[in-house]
Every structure is written in structure tokens, then in C-alpha cells.
Amino acid sequence: MELTNENVLGKIISKFGEENIWDAFNPDGIMTITTNRESIHELIKYLRDDEELQISFLTTMCGIHFPGQGDKEMCMMYQLHSLRHNYRIRIKVFMPASDPVMPTMTDLYATANWMEREAFDFYGFIFTGHPNLTRILNIEEMEYHPMLKQYPLEDQTREDKINTYFGR
Amino acid sequence: MATENKKVELTDLEQFRLDNGLALTEEPQLTTLNLGPTHPATHGIFQNILQMDGEKIVDAVPTIGYIHRAFEKIAERRPFYQITPLTDRMNYCSSPINNMGYHMTVEKLLGITVPKRAQYIRVIMMELARISDHLICNSILGVDSGAFTGFLYVMQEREHIYDIYEEVCGARLTTNMGRIGGMERDLSPKALHLIDEFLKRFPKVWAEFEKMLTRNRIFIDRTTDVGAISAERALSYGFTGPNLRAAGVDYDVRVMNPYSSYEDFEFEIPVGSKGDTYDRFLVRNEEVWQSLKIIEQAYKNLPEGSYHADAPHYYLPPKQEVYRNMEALIYHFKIVMGEIDAPVGEVYHSVEGGNGELGFYLISDGGRTPYRLHFRRPCFIYYQAYTEMIKGGQLADAILTLSSLNVIAGELDA
Numbered sequence: 371m372e373l374t375n376e377n378v379l380g381k382i383i384s385k386f387g388e389e390n391i392w393d394a395f396n397p398d399g400i401m402t403i404t405t406n407r408e409s410i411h412e413l414i415k416y417l418r419d420d421e422e423l424q425i426s427f428l429t430t431m432c433g434i435h436f437p438g439q440g441d442k443e444m445c446m447m448y449q450l451h452s453l454r455h456n457y458r459i460r461i462k463v464f465m466p467a468s469d470p471v472m473p474t475m476t477d478l479y480a481t482a483n484w485m486e487r488e489a490f491d492f493y494g495f496i497f498t499g500h501p502n503l504t505r506i507l508n509i510e511e512m513e514y515h516p517m518l519k520q521y522p523l524e525d526q527t528r529e530d531k532i533n534t535y536f537g538r
Numbered sequence: 539m540a541t542e543n544k545k546v547e548l549t550d551l552e553q554f555r556l557d558n559g560l561a562l563t564e565e566p567q568l569t570t571l572n573l574g575p576t577h578p579a580t581h582g583i584f585q586n587i588l589q590m591d592g593e594k595i596v597d598a599v600p601t602i603g604y605i606h607r608a609f610e611k612i613a614e615r616r617p618f619y620q621i622t623p624l625t626d627r628m629n630y631c632s633s634p635i636n637n638m639g640y641h642m643t644v645e646k647l648l649g650i651t652v653p654k655r656a657q658y659i660r661v662i663m664m665e666l667a668r669i670s671d672h673l674i675c676n677s678i679l680g681v682d683s684g685a686f687t688g689f690l691y692v693m694q695e696r697e698h699i700y701d702i703y704e705e706v707c708g709a710r711l712t713t714n715m716g717r718i719g720g721m722e723r724d725l726s727p728k729a730l731h732l733i734d735e736f737l738k739r740f741p742k743v744w745a746e747f748e749k750m751l752t753r754n755r756i757f758i759d760r761t762t763d764v765g766a767i768s769a770e771r772a773l774s775y776g777f778t779g780p781n782l783r784a785a786g787v788d789y790d791v792r793v794m795n796p797y798s799s800y801e802d803f804e805f806e807i808p809v810g811s812k813g814d815t816y817d818r819f820l821v822r823n824e825e826v827w828q829s830l831k832i833i834e835q836a837y838k839n840l841p842e843g844s845y846h847a848d849a850p851h852y853y854l855p856p857k858q859e860v861y862r863n864m865e866a867l868i869y870h871f872k873i874v875m876g877e878i879d880a881p882v883g884e885v886y887h888s889v890e891g892g893n894g895e896l897g898f899y900l901i902s903d904g905g906r907t908p909y910r911l912h913f914r915r916p917c918f919i920y921y922q923a924y925t926e927m928i929k930g931g932q933l934a935d936a937i938l939t940l941s942s943l944n945v946i947a948g949e950l951d952a
Contacts, residue, residue, distance in 0.1 A: 397883060397884040397885065398646065398883070398884060398885040398886060398887075400886055402884070426773070427773060427776070428776055429776070429888075429895070429897065429914060430897055430899065430912065430914040430919075432899065432910075432912040434901065434910050447899070447912075449886065449899070453773075453787070453789050453794075456794050456795070458886075460886070479774055479776070480771070480774040480775045480776075480922070480923070481774065481775045481776030481919055481920075481922065483922055484918065484919070484921075484922045485919070488918075492610075506602065506603060507602065507603035507606040507951060507952075508603065508606065509603075516608065516611060517610065517611055523611060523612065523614075523615050
């Protein structure tokens with residue numbers, strides 16, 4: 371079966387229902403759909419294991435922050451690839467900043483381990499069931515998640531950088 | 539003095555050990571060994587804390603992030619054209635691929651079509667970068683298994699590749715090559731001459747290097763079945779590029795999703811079978827030959843035409859025009875000051891980097907800088923399999939596995 375956006379979306383919606391899959395659009399040739407936290411693990415498992423789809427390669431995942439968007443403030447993006455059909459799909463999950471909890475994908479893909487640690491490190495996502503959810507690129511003593519939009523590029527609390535050294 | 543023999547109760551295991559002349563201690567003697575962060579054999583800043591049982595590695599805990607420079611954060615505060623130098627510093631063994639991958643991503647967002655000539659020049663530069671990347675990896679593998687000569691021999695060829703970069707863009711290592719919309723200048727006659735020279739000289743050098751290692755008994759014994767990974771595990775770990783192809787999966791972005799006119803060229807994708815260090819070495823060797831084939835075709839069929847797209851809003855006008863022409867002056871000012879707004883959009887573009895699928899996920903909210911720019915860095919994704927690959931092996935094999943994976947610290951930490 372040739373995978374197209376229409377038949378993949380049709381299959382997913384018939385399996386998970388309209389109430390769990392919405393906002394399907396195609397920004398750059400890769401179909402993007404939105405789902406909720408309850409369905410995301412099942413959905414990725416279904417895409418991986420379904421005989422016809424075989425969307426079984428996790429290309430990347432990353433967090434995105436949209437400050438001031440209420441229930442859609444934090445976003446987790448998953449991008450999957452079917453190497454058999456050369457078909458890509460992007461899945462987004464939105465959640466409020468007060469409750470950035472996601473199910474882990476480490477049981478489905480070994481590569482999700484460090485990707486989720488990176489999302490935790492930079493955005494503060496909590497992945498329930500992750501075997502070792504610790505910071506990965508930043509120092510462990512760091513008290514905030516630096517990719518959130520409220521933090522400026524330079525750490526304003528640093529005292530070891532004296533302005534005169536930099537001509538300011 | 540009379541001694542009283544004390545009856546000792548032995549468990550089955552202890553009896554077994556006593557009968558076989560083994561020590562009666564319950565616990566195996568484990569040693570903790572700190573490999574890195576700065577160790578001459580790791581070729582970069584990685585730390586691995588190894589748990590050793592004698593010579594065997596029982597467990598490993600990698601620590602990364604020693605040269606993390608927050609590129610994704612910096613990119614959110616910079617105009618689009620100022621992000622290219624950041625991409626240089628990811629995989630610094632093949633910076634032109636990173637530069638052009640990024641340019642193509644932005645072009646996809648802006649909807650710019652690049653002329654054929656610029657695409658062919660890009661292909662030539664990207665394949666040169668791939669050669670220089672694989673050349674380093676394979677020759678370092680030789681160094682780590684005790685053959686230093688080949689390394690210095692092919693290193694000279696890398697210098698010649700860097701001479702070509704220098705002629706094309708002015709820099710050698712961190713190239714910042716090309717612009718959004720094409721190349722910053724056409725290939726000069728000298729650059730064409732250098733490429734021609736390289737195409738004539740390099741095959742002999744590479745054949746000689748191959749001859750030294752490919753059928754070398756010592757090298758084969760050192761690398762076969764070392765750091766092997768199955769195709770299923772490699773896919774689950776998100777391997778791409780030569781490391782995945784060595785495990786037997788023929789996934790190559792250049793063929794699956796052709797970009798920059800790769801569909802015009804004839805080349806083959808080498809595939810291994812076992813996914814061990816020797817297979818990775820062979821796959822990279824063969825890829826160098828295929829890259830040479832691509833460069834030859836692109837060089838021979840280099841089309842006439844412009845070397846950049848007609849996109850005055852994003853592509854800097856020639857400097858002499860800026861002094862004479864009002865419009866050029868305005869565009870120059872606006873581009874340099876970063877005052878050009880990009881359209882709203884969301885794109886993902888991937889290129890076949892030196893180590894695998896190098897992806898750029900870009901969200902633009904219509905401002906002057908990206909809203910979010912995420913790099914899919916192949917090194918970061920496959921390095922997590924390292925622990926699994928070296929478990930049960932010996933320390934010297936762990937070093938070989940690390941160099942054959944070609945983990946580049948800059949790309950790992952971004």
C-alpha cells in the first residue's frame with residue numbers, strides 16, 4: 371500500500387477516533403497531527419507495529435515553548451519515519467506549563483532515552499517511566515530549564531563577567 | 539600443640555569452586571576505571587566511567603555535554619544568516635554539509651529555488667566534505683589499532699581538500715560556506731583547477747591506504763566482531779548513515795529524499811552485514827569511492843548559469859553594487875542588520891551528513907529570527923548505543939568502537 375497523508379490519517383482516525391486526533395495539516399510535505407497525552411503512547415506503538423504502516427523509525431523529538439498560550443503552552447513534537455514506505459509523519463502533544471508530564475517512549479524505542487533526557491534538561495518535561503531522567507547536556511546543579519522562553523540568552527545572575535572587560 | 543579441626547559447612551557453589559580451584563569469594567573483583575574526559579584515544583571530550591571485571595567491561599556510564607554551547611538557544615536570538623557559523627561548529631570534520639543543510643532548510647521555508655549550477659557546486663563541496671570526514675574516521679581507526687602511517691599519509695589529502703574550501707569560501711575548518719539562496723561566489727578557475735588535481739591524485743592515495751588495511755590480517759583480527767550491533771537494535775537506537783548501513787540497512791537520505799539534485803547522479807550505497815567495526819570501516823571506504831564518482835560527474839556536467847537564486851530580500855547584493863545602486867544599498871543594510879522578516883512556517887529538512895541524517899527542524903513565527911530551531915544530530919542519537927556495544931568486550935576494543943562510530947564531540951553536544 372502506498373502511504374499518503376489521506377489514507378494514513380484515515381487509518382489513525384478510524385483507530386483512535388476524531389476526539390483524540392485533530393488539527394491535521396501539512397506545512398512542509400510532512401503531515402502534522404495533534405493528539406493528547408492519553409493516546410500518544412498507544413498511537414506511536416500502533417504506527418510502529420501496524421503491518422501496513424510500519425512507521426517504525428523515531429527520527430527526532432523535541433520540546434517547544436509557546437508562552438502565554440494557556441493549555442497549549444508546552445509542546446512535545448515527535449517525528450517518525452517509515453523506512454519501508456519512505457513516509458514521514460509529525461505528531462504534537464500540547465499541555466499546560468504547570469503540568470508537563472508525558473509518558474515515556476523508551477519501551478518502544480531505545481533512542482528515546484537521551485532524546486527525552488534532552489527534553490527534560492531544556493524544557494522540564496517529566497517522562498513517567500523513564501529509567502534515568504537526569505540532565506544530559508547542562509550541569510546537574512542548574513536550577514532552571516534554559517530553553518524556556520522566559521530565560522534570556524545570557525545568564526543575568528553571573529558575577530564573574532565584568533562589563534569593562536567586554537567594552538560595555 | 540593439638541589442633542582441633544573445625545567442620546565447615548560448604549554451599550554447593552563453594553564446593554564447586556573448591557573442586558575447580560577457584561577463589562571462594564562470592565563477589566567478582568570489579569574495578570572502576572575512568573576513561574576521559576580528556577584522553578588521547580577518545581579524540582574528543584567524552585567521559586566514560588567503566589566497570590571492569592579484569593579485562594572485560596561489565597558496564598559503562600557515558601557523560602556528555604563537556605562542550606555544550608547552547609546553539610539552539612543562541613539560534614533563537616540571531617537573524618537567519620548568522621546561524622550558519624553555528625552549524626559549522628557541530629560536525630567540524632564536514633562543516634560544508636552542515637552549512638548547506640541549514641541553507642536548504644531556510645530556502646525551503648522561504649520558497650526559494652536554487653539554480654542548477656549552485657546545486658551542483660553544493661554537491662561537489664558536500665561530497666568533498668564527506669571524503670574528508672570519512673578519511674579522518676578511517677585513518678584514526680588505523681591509529682587506534684596501531685597503524686600510524688596511513689593517518690599522516692591521508693591527512694595530507696585533507697589539507698588539499700581544505701585548500702579547495704579556502705579557494706571557494708576563504709576558510710578552512712569552520713567554513714561558513716555558501717549563503718541562503720546559493721553560493722557567495724562562483725567557482726574560480728583556481729578552484730576548478732584544484733578540484734581537477736584532487737580528482738586525479740586522490741584515487742591513488744586512497745587505493746594505497748585501502749591496501750594497507752583492508753586485507754591486513756592484524757587489522758581484520760582486531761576489528762571483526764568488535765562493537766557489533768544488529769540491524770534491529772541499530773534502528774531502535776536511531777542509527778543513520780554509515781553506521782546503520784554497516785548493519786545492513788540501506789537507508790541513505792541522498793537516495794530516499796534527494797535534495798540539491800542528487801537524483802542526477804549515478805552512485806551506489808554500500809551496505810555491510812554484521813555491523814561491526816570492520817564493516818563500518820569498509821562501508822566508509824566504499825563511500826569515499828562513491829563520493830569521488832559523484833564529484834567527477836558533477837564536475838564534468840557543471841551547468842552554466844547563475845550561482846545563486848534571484849532572492850534580493852535574502853541574498854546579499856554584490857559589494858560594488860552597494861556603492862552605486864540605491865536598491866542594493868537598502869537590501870544590503872536590511873540583510874546585514876537582520877531586518878528581514880521570514881514567512882510563518884514550519885519545515886523539516888534533512889541531509890546525509892558525515893555520520894547520518896542531519897536534520898533541521900525550523901519553526902518561524904514570522905519574525906527575524908527562528909522561533910525554534912532543533913538540530914537532529916546523528917552523533918547525539920547513536921552515541922547512546924555505545925554502552926551496549928562495548929559491554930562484554932575489552933577496553934582496547936572499546937577504543938576502536940568509539941573511533942569507528944566517528945563520534946564528533948561538537949555534534950554530540952551542540
